[in-house]
Amino acid sequence: xxxxxxxxxxxxxxxxxxxxxxxLVENYGGRPILDKHTTIMEFANSDHAGSIxxxxxxxxxxxxxxxxxxxxxxxxxxxxxxxxxxxxELGEGGHVTGRMRKKRDVIRAExxxxxxxxxxxxKLPIDAYGCTRLAQFDDIVRHETxxxxxERIITAAGFDHLRPIPQKNKxxxxxxxxxxxxxxxxxxxxxxxxxxxxxLALTWGYELDERLPAPxxxxxxxxxxxxxxxxQLQWNxxxxxxxxxxxxxxxxx
Numbered sequence: 001x002x003x004x005x006x007x008x009x010x011x012x013x014x015x016x017x018x019x020x021x022x023x024l025v026e027n028y029g030g031r032p033i034l035d036k037h038t039t040i041m042e043f044a045n046s047d048h049a050g051s052i053x054x055x056x057x058x059x060x061x062x063x064x065x066x067x068x069x070x071x072x073x074x075x076x077x078x079x080x081x082x083x084x085x086x087x088x089e090l091g092e093g094g095h096v097t098g099r100m101r102k103k104r105d106v107i108r109a110e111x112x113x114x115x116x117x118x119x120x121x122x123k124l125p126i127d128a129y130g131c132t133r134l135a136q137f138d139d140i141v142r143h144e145t146x147x148x149x150x151e152r153i154i155t156a157a158g159f160d161h162l163r164p165i166p167q168k169n170k171x172x173x174x175x176x177x178x179x180x181x182x183x184x185x186x187x188x189x190x191x192x193x194x195x196x197x198x199x200l201a202l203t204w205g206y207e208l209d210e211r212l213p214a215p216x217x218x219x220x221x222x223x224x225x226x227x228x229x230x231x232q233l234q235w236n237x238x239x240x241x242x243x244x245x246x247x248x249x250x251x252x253x
Contacts (some may be wrong), residue, residue: 015060125223199223
């Protein structure tokens with residue numbers, strides 16, 4: 001939260017949110033409130049909700065074809081012990097869940113590569129950014145253009161832009177999806193990847209790599225259904241969503 005409510009930044013996982021948040025605190029008067037990956041809906045139901053009246057709200061997004069590789073890498077490597085650190089659990093204000101640990105254990109036990117991980121755990125189109133939707137924010141920082149987008153937003157919030165954002169919380173992977181496409185997305189997995197990641201990418205305004213086939217005809221309708229269900233169960237400010245969020249924290253699911 002910025003000084004005098006001049007901005008509110010929502011930290012979406014795997015979008016360089018740690019680096020952006022640190023920069024806001026260090027150079028633009030930001031202060032952490034609530035949990036690290038609190039959603040905009042949770043903020044709206046908090047005691048801080050009135051502090052942003054008139055301020056600029058923003059969050060980060062990332063191409064799902066790249067974001068999912070980072071997620072896999074963090075699961076496989078343990079992300080420097082973070083996955084086993086209790087203070088990073090959902091119930092303690094973090095984002096590590098029992099489901100993530102189970103995926104990590106299967107990846108290691110079966111020595112899954114990224115393609116195997118994608119086919120094993122994702123059967124339907126994903127809605128990984130369910131916690132943030134474009135219409136809810138004044139602006140968006142895209143991971144691919146983070147420096148330009150951040151400069152534009154911080155200037156709009158009334159600050160002088162001081163420097164490029166230093167990198168923090170980097171995963172152990174090397175190269176982007178575009179740089180190592182043949183390795184991450186070999187031909188046998190491309191149609192599946194297009195089906196489960198393509199609808200989200202297209203919804204967020206990303207173009208699919210030309211080496212990918214188009215998502216199957218059922219994929220976009222299935223994505224819209226998944227997103228609608230998750231919006232009702234997780235990503236709104238209704239009593240059901242609030243109850244489910246409380247339960248998830250209690251059981252770390």
